[in-house]
Every structure is written in C-alpha cells, then in structure tokens.
Amino acid sequence: MSGFTDRAEAALADPILKIAVERTAGTAEAKRGIAIDAFPDFEAARSRAAAIKDHVIAHLGAYLEQFEAKAIAAGAKVHWARTADEACAIVIAICKAEGAKSVARSKSMLGEEIGLPHALAEAGIGRVETDLAEHIIQLADERPSHIIWPAMHKTRDQVSALFKAKHRSPHQEETIAAMAESARRELRTQMLSADVGMSGANFLIADSGAVCTVTNEGNAELSLVPPRVHIVTAGIEKIVPSMPHAIHMLRMLARSATGAALTQYTTFYTGPKRAGDRDGPDAMHIVLVDNGRTKMREEGLAEMLRCIRCGACMNHCVVFRQIGGHAYGGTYPGPMGAVLTPVLDGLAPNRDLIHACTLNGKCQEVCPVRIPLPTLLKGWRDKSWREGLEPTSMRAGLGLWAWIATRPSLYRPVTTIAVRVMRLLGKKGWIASLPLAGGWTRHRDMPRPAAQTFMTQYKKARRP
Structure with a gap:
C-alpha cells in the first residue's frame, strides 16, 4: 500500500491496533497532565526552552565548531555527513576498520531516519537492538510506530507469541515479569559481547563535547560501555550551549514524553576511556548528520528544528490515536512526522499526509518547545497548491467554494x-x-x- 490513504484505511479497519494505541497514548496524556500540573511556571519554562533552541539554530555553525573542538580534545573523533547515505557509509567504514562483526544499538530515531539498520545488514554486520521495544520491533521485522514507544501498536498477547517463536529460552508464565526476563536472557549476552556500541544523542553539549543519552531501561549503558568502540549518530540540531541548558531541556523532555520528573537513566559521555578508567570504550566516534536540516533552516522550517523528540504531539493527536504510527509511512509519525516526512522523502509522494490533520492545535498546545505545527503544515499545503500537486477535483471544488463564498x-x-x-x-x-x-x-x-x-x-x- 503505497499511499497514506490506503494505509490509513487499513489501520482504521484494525480494531486491535486502535485499542493498543489508545491505551498507551491515553496513559501518556494522563501522566503528562499530572507532571505538568506539578511543574511550577511550566509555561515560562516552555518559552525558555524554545528560546534556547532558537538561539542555537541561529548560531548553529559556531556551536557545532565548539562542540567538535571540545569532543576532539576529549579524545573522540568527529565526522560530518551531509546526507543519510554519507552517514551510513561513515559508520560502516568505522565498523570495518575495527573488524567489527556485531553491533549493540541503543534506540536512535536518527539511525532509523538514515536507514542504518539496513546498511548494517547489507554490510554483513550483526545488529542487536537493546531497547526492549526496539527488540520487539526487530523480532517482528517492523518499523517503529512511535518515537518513544516503538512497539506501542503491539498487545501483550502479540509480544508473548513473538517471544515464544523467536527467543532461545522463552518465558513459561504469561506475566510481564516473565516476558521481561526472557528478553533479558536473550539480550544480555549480546550486549556484553558486541564489538561496537551504537547510540543516538538526546543532546550534544557544546562547551564540553559531551553526548547525552536518555533511557528508561539502562540499555544504553550496557550497550555502550563494554564494547571497545562507541559510535554516535546525531542530528546537528541536537546541540545545546552548556550543561545548565541541557538540564533545562531534560526537565522538559521527561515530563512531556513519559510524565516523569526525570528519566531513570541519563548519562553523559565525554570521549573514550582515559588512563586509569576501569571501563569504557577504547575509541569514540561522533557522526554529525545534516540530512536536510540546513535546508529546513533556510526554507522556513527552522522552528521544526526545535523538536526534542518527546512524542507529546502524537500522544495528543486525534488522528494518530485513530490510525497509529505506521500509517504515516515515514520514519517519524504524528504531527511532527507530517512536517518532517516531506523534507526527508519529498512533498509529491506525501501530498495526502500533509492533509492528515484537523488543525485543531492540540499538538502546538502541548509541545514543550512551542513548535507551531499547524502553521508549518499549512505552509506545506500552500506549497503543494502552488506547485500544482493537488488533484483537479480539489482545485475545482475549492474554486467553486471560493466563488460562492x-x-x-x-x-x-x-x-x-x-x-x-x-x-x-x-x-x-x-x-x-x-x-x-x-x-x-x-x-x-x-x-x-x-x-x-x-x-x-x-x-x-x-x-x-
């Protein structure tokens, strides 16, 4: 099914999907509401977070140069990639130079965006997804359906059947604890024996060259510390000036994503293992990826570069909660995906997607960095109209309506x-x-x- 309309039709006809999505998104909405009510001056904090991101976007080159210098001084190697293909080529070259046969990967939407899982497979390098939800997705050979809960479209019964079919030592009891233990047995050895650990970055700290990762399971630490090489792939917009700025953004991220005051595991990596360190990788590579971000800044989509990937917009989206994430077709689902997918995959094949919004403004209302998502979507619709991508029937119908109105x-x-x-x-x-x-x-x-x-x-x- 090539078009958004076909994918949406299939999703609407799946009653189990709607139950699974609504349960997770509804819980996230409720927890966020409680967390925000307990956050003093949240609106002021949102404004500050947006101002931090806008400042960085306006001075992106200077902060990236500062980050590169500090990261190199800490012992890391920094690589630059203009496109997704360049980024994958750099990662594969590093793996081959290190003689890597296996990779443990902590969840990274940037990795999904650039097609890194496919690139590793084509290069013959074994990959294990160490995030529990990403592990489920890998076993099912599917794409993530949410940027925070990649397997939110799966029910517990579906996951149980998947583990019994794929795990070497599956669970015997139909409980969440037993299923989690089955995944732990399956993943732990692979985490500790991998040649390379890979991660994305929630934030890049310009004045120290540090990379911040945020998880709820501790899988990033197990994936990145034991291997002899750590490879980071990060979008250039993830930069923040300093640690205080990063802490402010982390407060916004955790509450907006999961409703928690702070995520369970927040780790800052600054270079590889130093003399006297008991553990850590021998080498650290940071791949900074553009892949359309500079173009977004130059062509009226700079506000979208504020995004901290919390998922709040999709948790509150009336469309996403009816059809789930896969119907959107791109790497990123929901309102933020409807804005980003035309950038990454082109406007013409995604003309239907930019109309998959009621423009009710709920996404903008809950965004922790105040991204005007409805306005950006209307911008895409305007461009689609000006470029003649809208079908003749729509143009004629709107023309008739305008004439009457x-x-x-x-x-x-x-x-x-x-x-x-x-x-x-x-x-x-x-x-x-x-x-x-x-x-x-x-x-x-x-x-x-x-x-x-x-x-x-x-x-x-x-x-x-």
Whole structure:
C-alpha cells in the first residue's frame, strides 16, 4: 500500500491496533497532565526552552565548531555527513576498520531516519537492538510506530507469541515479569559481547563535547560501555550551549514524553576511556548528520528544528490515536512526522499526509518547545497548491467554494439549503452518510447541524 490513504484505511479497519494505541497514548496524556500540573511556571519554562533552541539554530555553525573542538580534545573523533547515505557509509567504514562483526544499538530515531539498520545488514554486520521495544520491533521485522514507544501498536498477547517463536529460552508464565526476563536472557549476552556500541544523542553539549543519552531501561549503558568502540549518530540540531541548558531541556523532555520528573537513566559521555578508567570504550566516534536540516533552516522550517523528540504531539493527536504510527509511512509519525516526512522523502509522494490533520492545535498546545505545527503544515499545503500537486477535483471544488463564498447574496441561500438538507439526513442527532463526504462518514457519524445557519442565529440574537 503505497499511499497514506490506503494505509490509513487499513489501520482504521484494525480494531486491535486502535485499542493498543489508545491505551498507551491515553496513559501518556494522563501522566503528562499530572507532571505538568506539578511543574511550577511550566509555561515560562516552555518559552525558555524554545528560546534556547532558537538561539542555537541561529548560531548553529559556531556551536557545532565548539562542540567538535571540545569532543576532539576529549579524545573522540568527529565526522560530518551531509546526507543519510554519507552517514551510513561513515559508520560502516568505522565498523570495518575495527573488524567489527556485531553491533549493540541503543534506540536512535536518527539511525532509523538514515536507514542504518539496513546498511548494517547489507554490510554483513550483526545488529542487536537493546531497547526492549526496539527488540520487539526487530523480532517482528517492523518499523517503529512511535518515537518513544516503538512497539506501542503491539498487545501483550502479540509480544508473548513473538517471544515464544523467536527467543532461545522463552518465558513459561504469561506475566510481564516473565516476558521481561526472557528478553533479558536473550539480550544480555549480546550486549556484553558486541564489538561496537551504537547510540543516538538526546543532546550534544557544546562547551564540553559531551553526548547525552536518555533511557528508561539502562540499555544504553550496557550497550555502550563494554564494547571497545562507541559510535554516535546525531542530528546537528541536537546541540545545546552548556550543561545548565541541557538540564533545562531534560526537565522538559521527561515530563512531556513519559510524565516523569526525570528519566531513570541519563548519562553523559565525554570521549573514550582515559588512563586509569576501569571501563569504557577504547575509541569514540561522533557522526554529525545534516540530512536536510540546513535546508529546513533556510526554507522556513527552522522552528521544526526545535523538536526534542518527546512524542507529546502524537500522544495528543486525534488522528494518530485513530490510525497509529505506521500509517504515516515515514520514519517519524504524528504531527511532527507530517512536517518532517516531506523534507526527508519529498512533498509529491506525501501530498495526502500533509492533509492528515484537523488543525485543531492540540499538538502546538502541548509541545514543550512551542513548535507551531499547524502553521508549518499549512505552509506545506500552500506549497503543494502552488506547485500544482493537488488533484483537479480539489482545485475545482475549492474554486467553486471560493466563488460562492465571496458572493454573500448567493452564499447565504446556498448554506441555508445545505443545512436543511443535512438535517433531513440526520437521525437522533447524527448523520451516518453524507453525499461528497464519504471519507468522513465511512468511519464515523457527523453531528447533525443546528436548524438555522450561524448568520441567521446571529441576526436574531442582535435584534432588540
């Protein structure tokens, strides 16, 4: 199924998917609400977080140069990649130079974005995903459906069946504890014996050259400390000026993502093992990836570079909670994915995706860095219109609507007739089927309109 519409249709027809997505997203929404209520001056903190990101984006080159110098001084090697292919080529070259046969990977959406799992497979390098949800996704041979909970579309029964089919020593009891223990047995040896540990970066600290990772399971530490080489792949927008700035962003990230005051495991890596250190990798490589980010800054999407990948926008999105993440088709789902996917994969093949939004503004309301996602999506729609990507039927329909709407003497009787017709089609307050609106009424009922148009009611209300 190549198009968003087809993928969305399939998702809407899957009742188990909706239950799984709604359960996780609903829990996340509730926990975030509690965490924000307990956060003093949260709105001021949001404004500060947005200002930090905007400052960095405006001075990106200077901060990246500072980070590179500090990271090199700490013993790391820094590489630059303009595209996804360049980034993968750099990583594979490092692995081959080290004679690596196996890689332990901590969860990284940037790795998914650049296609690193496929590149490793093509190079014949074994890969184990050490995050529990990513482990589930790897066993199922699927893509993540959420940037925080990659396996949120799976039910416990589905995961249990998957572990029994794939694990060498699967669980015997149908409990979450037993299933987690089965995954631990499967992953622990592979973590500790890997030649290379790979991670993304939640933040890059410019004034120290440190790399910050955030997990809830401690898998990053087990994946990155024992191997002899640590490879980081990070988008250039992950930079922050200093540790105090990083701590502020971490406070925003954890509460917005999981509703926690702070994530269980937050670690800062500054270079490889030094003389006297008891453990740590012998070499550390940091691959800084552009992959369209500079273009976004130059072409009106700089605000999207504020994103700290918390997932709050999708947890609160009415569309995402109906269809899940896979229907979006790209690396990133939800509202932020609808903005990013045209950048990464092109606008023409994703024309339907940019219309998969009601523009209700909930995503912007909960974003911890105040990204105006509805405005950015409207920008894509405008560009799609200007480039002639919208179908002829839509252009003709909107043209007819505009012609009528700009003629009040015609518009008012037309809307009066439309309201009366819709009321005739409604039963018990709802319309189950409506001509020219099958895309809506095929999966949900439409509220029956009021007996009179807004303008008619407005005029009556203004009469003495």
